[in-house]
Structure formats: C-alpha cells, structure tokens
Amino acid sequence: MNILITGASGFVGQAFCKFLSQKEEVKLIVGASRSKIEIKGCHKTVNLDGNNNRLTAQDQLVKDLQNIDVVVHLAGRAHVMKDTESDIETAYHEVNVEYTCKLAEAAAQSGVKRLVFLSSIKVNGESTIHPFVVDDMPSPEDAYGRSKLAAEKCLFKIAKSSTLEVAIVRPALVYGEGVKGNLLSLQKLIKKRVPLPFGAMRNKRNLCSLDALCDLIWLCTIHPDAANQIFLAADAKQISSVELVNALANGLGVQARLVKLPQSLLKLMGFCLGKRDQVARVLGNLEVDVEFTSRTLGWIPEQDTQAALARMVSSK
Incomplete structure (x- = not known):
C-alpha cells in the first residue's frame, strides 16, 4: 500500500512516519515542503509545498498523487497562543482550508482511495459541561x-461528489516524545521549581497520547468503517491540572511547587493582564468521549495518562 504523508517533519508527522516504518506492507511517500528531512523507510519524496502561498499547481498535484492509495494530511498551520499575523483568519484559511481542499481535489482526480485529515478537538469547542461526543454541534471559538x-466541510463535499473517502481525526491536546508549546514550557517551569498557581484547581481535561494517536491514524487508513467518518481522539481518563503537574514532576524527579490560589483571583489576574480567555480555558473542563472511535475501529486509547506523561519526560 502506498501512503503519502504531508507534514512529515512535524510533531505528529515524525512519529507517524516512524510508526509506518515498522509496517512491511507500506511504501511510505513523503510530501516534502521547504525543509528536507531524512525519514526512515521513505520510499520516495514529492514536492507538495503549501506554505507561504506557493500552492503547487493543480495539475502537478494530480500527477504527484498517481498510484497513491492513501493520503494522510498532517500538514497545516498549527495553533499558537501568540499569533503575530495581522490577519489571522486569512493566514489559517490559506493553509488549513485552501491547501487541504486543493490536495483533496487532486486526490479525487488521481484515484486516491482515502484521505485521512488531522483536525482538532477545537472544532467542538474550548470547554465542556458534558464530555464532547462526535455528534455534537461544532462550536470553534478561534x-x-x-x-x-x-x-472538514470541504473534504466531505469532495467525498460526496467523488470516489474519494475521507476520515477525520479530532485529537485533544497531544503529548509525547518531542512535544513543544505549552507542555514543554510547563516542564521547564517545573524543573526550575517555579511556584505554579494551580494547587486549588479541580478541573478535568483529556489529553491524547501521541503513540495512541498514531495507531488511530493507521486504523483510519485501513479500516473499512473509517470511511467518511469523524473520530474524536483522547486518552481513556481525564486528569486535573494538579495531576498533570505532579505527573510531569514525577517524571522529572522533582517535587512540584503548587500554590493554592482561588479561581476568582486567577480570573481577576487574567482580566488585568488581558488574558481572560486563556485563563478561562486553563481553569475549565475539556472532556472527550471516545466511545464511538473505540467501538467503530477497535481503537484502544492510552489508559494511564499520568504514567504516560511521566515516561515522556523521564526518557529525555
């Protein structure tokens, strides 16, 4: 089976390529962008550059996708807390929407059987009263x-008018080897023994193990029941911010310094610093129900998030 991966140099992409390198039945083909990277087990590299508005011509995309069975589209403009773009909506739309649709149209024209798209739980929303389920009305806030x-809407529209099948994966916050962003920043603070104001928090949030996510993406490439479906991805159990910090501290071999501050004070501080929305998200719940994903595909999510987080940092 010929599988083409976009975003192979990214956090999830590198892990999934490593995962596929162990599958003898797979010929891994990398859709490269500006950066050239060495991918173990890579059979071929094609130039699919969707960055900086240099969208590959449609006829070239169609040509590059000949003889590809499945496209796993992991490339995209990642979410960041401090975005410096003057027009954020356009910046995300050009890469995450326009190029995705262009790639899917070319895949359909080339006879690709299936396209697996890495979306985000942020499509469902930023916080929960009840756990998100796959049938929830989408409510993205950024x-x-x-x-x-x-x-996602564009992909389903193309699938409806062609033979291309699509499978959508919406993961919660992903953690694993090579993680960056807020989780990496938190690790550094814990290691430096910086006091953290989360001691009084009792929120519940689902994270998503990188290893389990790679297994889910693989199932979406091969399972017949994955066609034209959306799958939520998260670990089996929720953890609190306190449990998150303690798990990372345990893996680092240090004692976490947690300070108990009332949530009302944290919200006031967020308001004064112009970070009200960010603070509200940290304080709130984000629970994800993956029963449909597990039942449909036979997928087994990570069962012990705290142990997996400790292993992640202790392996460095």
Missing part, C-alpha cells in the same frame, strides 16, 4: 478551530 471545521 481562527484555528474555524479553519479546521471549514476544511
């Missing part, structure tokens, strides 16, 4: 989430 939802 440009990134809206771009992922728009891309």
Whole structure:
C-alpha cells in the first residue's frame, strides 16, 4: 500500500512516519515542503509545498498523487497562543482550508482511495459541561478551530461528489516524545521549581497520547468503517491540572511547587493582564468521549495518562 504523508517533519508527522516504518506492507511517500528531512523507510519524496502561498499547481498535484492509495494530511498551520499575523483568519484559511481542499481535489482526480485529515478537538469547542461526543454541534471559538471545521466541510463535499473517502481525526491536546508549546514550557517551569498557581484547581481535561494517536491514524487508513467518518481522539481518563503537574514532576524527579490560589483571583489576574480567555480555558473542563472511535475501529486509547506523561519526560 502506498501512503503519502504531508507534514512529515512535524510533531505528529515524525512519529507517524516512524510508526509506518515498522509496517512491511507500506511504501511510505513523503510530501516534502521547504525543509528536507531524512525519514526512515521513505520510499520516495514529492514536492507538495503549501506554505507561504506557493500552492503547487493543480495539475502537478494530480500527477504527484498517481498510484497513491492513501493520503494522510498532517500538514497545516498549527495553533499558537501568540499569533503575530495581522490577519489571522486569512493566514489559517490559506493553509488549513485552501491547501487541504486543493490536495483533496487532486486526490479525487488521481484515484486516491482515502484521505485521512488531522483536525482538532477545537472544532467542538474550548470547554465542556458534558464530555464532547462526535455528534455534537461544532462550536470553534478561534481562527484555528474555524479553519479546521471549514476544511472538514470541504473534504466531505469532495467525498460526496467523488470516489474519494475521507476520515477525520479530532485529537485533544497531544503529548509525547518531542512535544513543544505549552507542555514543554510547563516542564521547564517545573524543573526550575517555579511556584505554579494551580494547587486549588479541580478541573478535568483529556489529553491524547501521541503513540495512541498514531495507531488511530493507521486504523483510519485501513479500516473499512473509517470511511467518511469523524473520530474524536483522547486518552481513556481525564486528569486535573494538579495531576498533570505532579505527573510531569514525577517524571522529572522533582517535587512540584503548587500554590493554592482561588479561581476568582486567577480570573481577576487574567482580566488585568488581558488574558481572560486563556485563563478561562486553563481553569475549565475539556472532556472527550471516545466511545464511538473505540467501538467503530477497535481503537484502544492510552489508559494511564499520568504514567504516560511521566515516561515522556523521564526518557529525555
């Protein structure tokens, strides 16, 4: 089976390529962008550059996708807390929507059987009263989430008018080897023994193990029941911010310094610093129900998030 991966140099992409390198039945083909990277087990590299508005011509995309069985589309403009773009909506739309649709149209024209798209739980929303389920009405609250939802809609529209099948994966916050962003920043603070104001928090949030996510993406490439479906991805159990910090501290071999501050004070501090929305997200719940994903595909999510987080940091 010929599988083409976009975003092979990214956090999830590198892990999934490593995962596929162990599958003898797979010929891994990398859709490269500006950066050239060495991918173990890579059979071929094609130039699929969707960055900086240099969208590959449609006829070239169609040509590059000849003889490809499955496209796993992991490339995209990632979510960041401090975005410096003057027009954030356009920046996300150009990469996450326009290029995704262009790639899917070329895949359909080339006879590709299936396209697996890495979306985000942010399509569902930023917080929960009840756990998110796959049938929830989408409620994205930022440009990134809206771009992922728009891309999903475009993919299903193309699938409806062609023989291309699509499978959508919406993971919660992903952690694993090589993680960056907020989780990496938190690790550094814990290691430096910086006091953290989360001691009084009792929120519940689902994370998503990188290893389990790779297994789910693989199932979406081969399972017949994955066609034209959306799958939520998260670990089996929720953890609190306190449990998250303690798990990372345990893996680092240090004692976490947690300070108990009332949530009302944290919200006030967020308001004064112009970070009200960010603080509200940290304090809130984000629970994800993956029963449909597990039942449909036979997928087994990570069962012990705290142990997996400790292993992640202790392996460095």
